[in-house]
Amino acid sequence: MMDPAEIPQRVGPAKESCLYPETEWHSPKWTSMSKVLDHDDLLIEILLRVGFPTTLVYAALVCKRWCHLASDCMFLSHFRKLQPPSLLGFYLDDIMAPSMSARFVPVLPQPPELTIVSCRAASFSLGTSQGHVIKCWNGRLFTLHSDKSGFTAAVHSPLCPEGGMVIVPKSILEQNTCGTIIPKEEGHGFSYIFMRVVSTNETMQPMVLVDILQNGDGVWRRYLSLATDQLSLIRWDVRHVLIDDKIYIPSALHNIVVLDLTTSSISTIQLPQGVEYGDRRVVLAHSDGASGMYLIQVKELQVCIWLHKGNNWLPVDTICLRAMCATLMMPSCEVEDEDAPILIRINQLWVSAEFLFLEMGRCTFHLDVKCRALRKVYEKSKSDESLGHIHPFMMIWPPKFPALKDDPARNVM
Template identity: 95%
Template sequence: MDPSEIPQRVGPGKESCPNPETEWHSPTSISMSKVLNDDDLLIEILLRLGFPTTLVYAALVCKRWCHLASDCKFLSHFRKLHPPSLLGFYLDDIMAPSMSARFVPVLPQPPELTIVSCRAASFSLGTSQGHVIKCWNGRLFTLHSDKSGFTAAVHSPLCPEGGMVIVPKFILEQNTYGTIIPKEEGDGFSYIFMRVVSNNETTQPMVLVDILQNGDGVWRRYLSLATDQLSLIRWDVRHVLIDDKIYIPSALHNIVVLDLTTSSISTIQLPQGVEYGDRRVVLPHSDGASGMYLIQVKELQVCIWLHKGNNWLPVDTICLRAMCATLMMPGCEVEDEDAPTSIRINQLWVSAEFLFLEMGRCTLHLDVKCRALRKVYEKSKSDESFGHIHPFMMIWPPKFPALKDDPARFALPI
C-alpha cells in the first residue's frame, strides 16, 4: 500500500512524536508514554499488528516509528510471524483464447485488506494482453504470442499507476519445449528463458538458456548444453526454480535438475511408489530455505514430501474424506467410500502452505497448516475446463513513506 493513499487525520503541518513533558500527566498517559518510548516494547506491539497495511499506518505516526517499522531485521521477523496474505487467484484458460483472465477473491478478507482486495478485483486484463503465466509478489506476468514471437509483460494490479512493463520479445521454435521464468532481484526482475530443442539438425536434445538481467534490454545466451535427460519432459507438470536450480518433471517418475551455477544436469527419482499422472503430483514454488517439496494426491489423501540432501522425507499426510463430507455442496460429494474419487491439484504455493484442488465442478482451497478445506469457486455449465489457477498474494515488503533525511533507506520497493 502506498502511504499517499491513506487518509490523513491531521493537518499538513510538521508533526512530531508525542512528548510526555508537554502533556497532561494522567496515570494513563504516564503509563502509555513509558510503553511507547521504549523501543523494545514498541517493537513487540508493532509485531502484533498482523498486516503490512497496518504497519504502514503505524509508520506514519512519526519518524521514530517509521525507523522501527522499516528496519530490515524487524521486517524479517514480522514476515515470519505474518506471511503475505492470499487475496485471491487469477483464473485463466490458455485453451480458450477468446476469454481473458479473471480475478476471483478468496473470501472473507479481513478489513485491513479491503482496499487492496478491491483494487485487485477491479484490475482487468484484456484478451489482447495474452495469458497469465505466473503471479508473484503482487505482480502479474502475462505472455502474448504473434507471428514475430512471444512478448511477456509485467502488470501491477495493486499499483496500476505504474503501468505495464514489457519484456523484450523472444522466439520459440516449433517442436520446442520452452518456458520463461521471472526471478525477483532487488527492486526488479531478471528473466530466464529456457528451451529444449530437438530436431533433425541435432544428434541430442539441446538445452538453451538465455537470461535478461534486471535493467538490461537484450537477451543474452547463458548456456548451451547437449543432453538426453530432457527428451521426455512432461507438459502437464510445472517446473520450479529454487536457488538457481530449475527442477523439471520428466518421464513417469523423474525430476531433472538443471543447475545454472555449475551448468550441469542431474536426475532425482520420485519417492518410491509415486509417479506423475493427470495433475496428481506437482512441485510447489519454494523459497529454497528448507529444500524442495513434492505434493501427491491419491484418491482423498494428500501426501507432502521434502527432498533434502539425497533423500525424500515424508512431511505430512492429510485425509480429505471427512473435510469433503462436511462441505455438503453439489459437485463436492463423497458418495461411496469404496468408489474412486477424481481429485486433481490445480496450484499450490511456497513450501506447500496451501493447495487449490479440483473435485467435481468445484475448486477447493486447502490450508495445510490449519487443515481447513473450503470451496472458493464452482465451474458453470458453459465452462469447458477449470483452466489454470494463479494465486495472487499481498505485496511484500510494504512501501513506507520516504523520509527527507534518508530517502533511499525508507523508499522500499513495491
C-alpha cells in the first residue's frame, strides 16, 4: 500500500504532538470540533468509519495520539470486521501456457482512495525470465520461475517491495515432486508451509514432506516426513486449506485427506453425498471465525455451500444464478444450444468463501456470496485457447504505519 514517506506533508512551527499546528484555529467551530477529536472514544468511532486502510495511514500522520489509536491491535481487529480488505483485481496466468505472462486485471470501478495501490499492483513485473503466478494472498504473490538451472520459487510483495522476497530453496523443489505453499498468519507476519509428496524408486510408499519457514526466521526447516498411501491420489487442481494446524487435502473423487501437523497423523473425510470433484466444480475454503471448513459446489445454475463442523456436513446456503445470469448475459457468454445445460466452472474463490470467480463461456464473473451480486469482470478474446487461472489480489492487511521515534516498542506494520 502507499508508503507514508510518499504522502505530502505540510511543514509548520514545532509543537509537542501535532504535526500540523497551523490548523489549530481558535474559532467556536474549531473549539466544538476539538471537543470531539480530543475525545479518544469519539475519535475511534470516527476512524472506524473512514472506509479504507489507506485512509488510516493518512490519519496516523496527523499526530502521535492519532497514530497510537489507528495502529492499536484491538482497533484494527474491529476495523477489519467493519471494513474488510478490498479486492483490487486479479492476476491472470496459466502455468500450462509458457508463452502467457502474468498480468494484472483491475476490478472496476475502484474508489479514488485505492488508485495508487492498484497502480502498484499493475506495475509489478516478473522480469524477463519465464515466470508464473501460482497463488495470491494478503497482497503477496507466490511465483515460480524456470530457467536453465531449474525452478525458483519465491514470495513477492508488490505493495511493499522494500520488504524483499521469501525464497523457497531449490533443494525443496526437487524432481519427482508435487507440492504447494500455504501461508499461515501469525501476529503481524506470516509463516510459510511447503508441503510436497515425493515419489522415488527407493521408497515403496509416497512420502509427504513438510518444510516450514517460521515468521521472523530466515531458514526453512524440515517439520514432518511421513510415508503414507493415503496421499497417492492427491488432487493438485483443487486448493488445499490450512485450519488449526491441519491441512485439508482433496483426494480421489470423494475424499478429503486431513494431515494433522501437531500429531503427525492422517485421517479422511468423505464429501457430502452426491458431491464429487471434477471439472472445477468443487472447492474448499476455511470458515470465518470457526474451526470448520466450507465446501462450495457449482451444479448447473446453483451454488451450494456446506459447512463441515465436527463430523458432519451441514448445508448452509444455496444461491440461484438463473436470474442473475439472465440479467447479465451477453452474446459472447451464451451457449450455442439453448437446450444444453450452461457449463459453469469455479476458477477461484477467496478465503471464507466471501466471493467466487465463475467461468461461463468466454466470460468470467465475480460472485459476491454475501450480497448475492454477480458482475462480469473479464472476457477472453476469440484467439485465447483458455482463460488460465485467476489469482485474486486483495488490499494488504494490516496497513503499514509510520514509525514513532520515541516509541520503539510499538509494532510498526
